[in-house]
Amino acid sequence: MYLPAQHKLPREFYARDTVAVARDLLGKYLVRVVDGIERIGRIVEAEAYLGPHDLAAHSSKGRTRRTEVMFGPPGHAYVYLIYGMHHCTNVVTGREGSGSAVLLRALEPVQNVAGRTSGCGLLSKAMGIDRSLTGHDLLSDDFFLAYPPADEAFEVIVSRRVGVDYAREWADKPLRFYVAGSPFVSRP
DNA sequence: TGCACGATGAAC
């Protein structure tokens, strides 16, 4: 029997090159326990945000109260409020101090997930994730990522990131990854 | 202390 808590992604998974982590997060499970119910979604879309030099990354503003967690140890959550109403979920990556993270943009519902999960705001809402979870350890028991029961093969599409036109040349970098053909990708 | 602006989603 498959229990996601017995297959958590280890700290070392996050403490790697951010682009590799973003790519490798596809197909992995995002698990969130709310009121004792384990909600599970399969990651089908993610974007890499490389650090202070990446003009699209929040860490490009430097260390501030909001971005401090991005500069912290890998394997923790960075959750922020966007447009005053939606929450977006990231996982901190790379070496501590690198200011890098991966934004989760879409999930395929697997278990106990109600509502749509295509888009970072929607998936955060469906999984019960908000700003109070920023800084949360992703090796905890109520909010973590895990290897799926079986590693199925899928094709990965790479593209520019969504909604970062303000980031000049960084807007065109191939830092968005998604599962080819998945109907749950936010913007095919 | 004030203000412009989002790593969005929904309505029109």
Next chain:
DNA sequence: TTCATCGTGCAC
């Protein structure tokens, strides 16, 4: 294409 809605970062 327009708008809701508020925390954040930076100008004054």
